[in-house]
Amino acid sequence: MTSRKHVCQIVPPYLMQRLNAGRLDQDNAFRVARAEHLTRVLAQIPAPEAGEATAEAGDWTVYTANNGTDLPGEKIRAAGDPESGDESVDEAATGITGSLALFEEVYGRDSYDGQGIEVVMTVHYDRDYANAFWDGTQLVFGDGDGEIFQRFTKAVDVIGHELSHAVTEHTAGLVYQGQPGALNESMSDVFGSCLKQRLLGQSADDADWIIGEGLFTETVHGVGLRHMLEPGTAYDDPTLGKDPQPAHMDDIYDGTDDNGGVHINSGIPNRAFALAAKAIGGNSWDGAGKIWYAALTNGAVTTDTDFAGFAAATIAEAGDQAEAVTTAWSEVGVTPASGTPAPDGEAPTVVKVRRSGGFLGRTKEGVAELAPSAAHVTALRNLVAGGAAPSKPKGADRYIYEFEVDGRTVVVHEGDMSPELRAVANELLES
Ligand SMILES: [Zn+2]
Ligand SMILES: [Zn+2]
Structure with missing residues (x-):
């Protein structure tokens, strides 16, 4: 597999390219520099069992870059502080509080490392910066360019998405390339959407399943960045083009853009999750969410697990719901691996x-x-x-x-x- 250096970002490179070709180069240089000290922590850290969660509030701090690029920037608000009056700071605070509560109260996980590490977030990053990302040490949010995108803290699932990248990095460690990379992206959409649904008190049937709803300005023909239940339908716009996500293995993208389509092919496992959540019923974060979280963290999913391997891992964790989960994967054309055969040259x-x-x-x-x-x-x-x-x-x-x-x-x-x-x-x- 290719380089493990990556920066998880909510807006895929193919959209960034459409927005501003020059800006992309600058971002790449920055990402490479940040990624140099990114150390990957693999599955050595066991997640606490659900139910062992401590009652204390999650630890987090929000900084502002004051529209510069120094990270983390100036400290504005930490856990327990009153509202700051800065819309972005306070949205980041609400989003991270809800995200940490989801992982702690529902999955028994204390912050992204499972050991209560403080979450560092920076808002007002750069000028007209139309992205949000996890750089391996902290979460970063731009204000948007004002033409296509509004500020990235506006959609709470984007905050959950970015924190979930940190969780994935500290558990299965799925590489950011090809199918494992698309699963990495999908995990972030899954738990980002679970966060949004939980904060809104929506069941799987009530949920809109849109990622980044409300991020676009009014000029854009689209509802959000991605649609988990109906991938490929989130936007169709003269400037942005059409949402490229496939909803089925028949349409999987096999090119090299976007690290082998990590933001594109995530549509397939995203739809499997949404279908499983609706079939299981009730709240996504409880039903399908617990199954997906267990699969991600129990050691069965590793750095290079593909869709078939992940499907098998979720079915193995599904208990009474194994049939619903199996059907959901089948509807997107994924056949669960029955023990992955050893690749050539690898002793079985x-x-x-x-x-x-x-x-x-x-x-x-x-x-x-x-x-x-x-x-x-x-x-x-x-x-x-x-x-x-x-x-x-x-x-x-x-x-x-x-x-x-x-x-x-x-x-x-x-x-x-x-x-x-x-x-x-x-x-x-x-x-
Ligand atoms: Zn992402
Ligand atoms: Zn990552």
């Missing part, structure tokens, strides 16, 4: 499962050679690493599973099987 990992017991007392075995980075391998490694917690039989006539990876085995009684292990076992036994 052999995983085995043996099922015994059951009413008939019949033994069944399954073996597969998978990529070392496959979701199922990670799940089984986590299981054997978890080690000695002995699994005891519950009930009668139930199955006993013996999993093997890296030459180590663990016995799990049926009553102790997680939905994920169940999915792994079923696939291996069918193979």
